[in-house]
Amino acid sequence: MAIIAPFQGTQVCNFHSKRVILSENLIGYLDDQGNIIDTQSAGEGCSAAPIEYDNSEEALEIIRHSTAHLMAQAIKELYPDAQFFVGPVVDEGFYYDFRVSEKIGEEDLKKIEKKMKELIKKKYKIEKYEISKAEALEKFANDDLKQAVLKNIPDEKVSIYRQGDFEDLCRGPHVPALRFLNNFKLTRVAGAYLGGDENAEMLTRIYGVAFATKEALKAYMTMLEEAKKRDHRKIGTEMELFMFNEESGAGLPFWMPQGAKLRHKLEQILHKAHLTRGYEPVRGPEILKADMWRTSGHYACYGENMYLTEIDGQEYGIKPMNCIGHIQIFKQTQKSYRDLPLRYYEYGVVHRHEKSGVLHGLLRVREFTQDDAHIFCTPEQIASEVLDVVGFVDAVMKLFGFEYTMEIATKPEKAIGEDAVWEMATAGLKEALEGNNLPYSIDEGGGAFYGPKIDIKITDAIGRKWQCGTIQVDFNLPERFEVEYVAEDNSRKRPVMIHRAILGSFERFIGILTEHYAGEFPFFLAPTQVIFVPISDAHADYAFALKKKLRMEGIDSEVYDKNDSLNKRIRTAEKKRVPYVVIVGDEEVANNTVAIRNRRTREQYNLTQDEFMVELTKQLTEGTI
């Protein structure tokens, strides 16, 4: 997308002299602070850089905001009792929250779109006027939603935008007239709590997208369709990776043989990587006495998400996190400063009672396995340990070619621990990211009450961001469980705990991996890595011998010797998203070779068995970090 060139002093005159010429496509200005000023607010002789009608970020922001208003106007005409709350611009589009007595479903969106198009034909200008806040409170006296909006506005003056007989309290910016709104689509209807408060009333929200050109809108819709094709739920069913079962319960995934093979390979890669980095494997029980969860604070803070049960009259809780187990193991034997940092890791199965409405394929489930580790260290060791973890994260993300973002969440208002330790920990997190030349953003006050953290977020096929890895510094649990080590001066000291996960969970990560690769996993991950197609029954033995040979190297293969035509079996093999399809017939059997088919080019080449094995084992080692 074109970004408007930064404002240059010498261009002022040019802009001014061209303004009449530009005005056909002029929809606003960008000042040198990066603020967008619409034409209604700019007045005569505006010296800021003009924003023309196109697909630039700034232009789209104006267009989308106005499209939201146009939608509101259409809704108001179709549902006269509708009352409007807020209608902001979001990624790719906009939404508007409103209250209406009638039920609005997906099929009503077309009707609203049609009304929007009718309104455009009326060629309304969008006009702005200002009134005092007191006047606004008076004007919207009968509209409690507008009263709620006004309550959040600190300014003494508020602006109203009007198009035809529709007007709305709004800060802008808006396009000068409805004629600029042509390429939009209403995408979905949803419910949204007033002000995001779960206890508040639920309003109706309609989402839409808007662009400056027909092509951009079409490209976006095509992108959505493509993303749908690689939805991990669809591919997971097609490839028989995983399943859910209504009778067994929501959010409880089953791993079918193909999925279990894939997952096992991922586990093995990570297992080796942990050992290389000096982690020790441990394993805690799945269920612990509720008193443990009271001590940890989970019972009080996280209790409603926990599954609790009773055994012989005692209350137990199924673990939602693995920390407690690791702490018990640490405490089992006396530790010296020489033992630190001590890194325990576990593929920990956890259960969390997620609300039914949030479950989403493998990306949000009620039982999942974390690649969890807890590093016990001194406060001085935080920086170097975090540096190491961040390097680990980066290696994993690079292996799969993931784009990811990191966010440091700092001390919240309600927090425990001394400021000096918080500062040291937060500085440690920042140093680690800067030391790895990794960009990050700061979530001020977003840390846990027990320490600051770094969250790692990956983007899925349709641009949704999912938190995967997390690195959390914790001063709280060591205190609560009285964890100690013997220091150099023979005194007892309290270690710091770093909680960290890199994938986050195998479930979520595999879900995202599936969409990322559209099911075409790299060789070292693919559940079936090679499919052999013997030309006739006579060549099946040769194929099975090869399969056995690959098995010895830890490579999964299948032989397609079904009672089908050769072409059919090749077609079936090609559709399996397998890295190698290998055909064997008289020629290959006679020469001890294989005929490899390149799936994309449909070209083929021959290798000797030895060359083939070298090629495959080489590709296996690419999955090393």
Place this chain on the structure above:
RNA sequence: GCCAGCAUAGCUCAAUCGGCAGAGCAGCCGCCUUGUAAGCGGCAGGUUGUGGGUUCAAGUCCCACUGCUGGCUCCA
């Protein structure tokens, strides 16, 4: 949990106004013995998510539950 929808064979979908549940793919059996993306023939597959109700008659209408989808809230 809340708002709006959806649920027919393993998968993708059809069934007019409430009037005999159907197709393709996958599966199984047989013929064919194949040189690079669907050879031919046959068989089987269903209490239409579950439970109730209205009706002479329900896949279709109504209610509840379960599960799923898109959001809200939350989160690995």
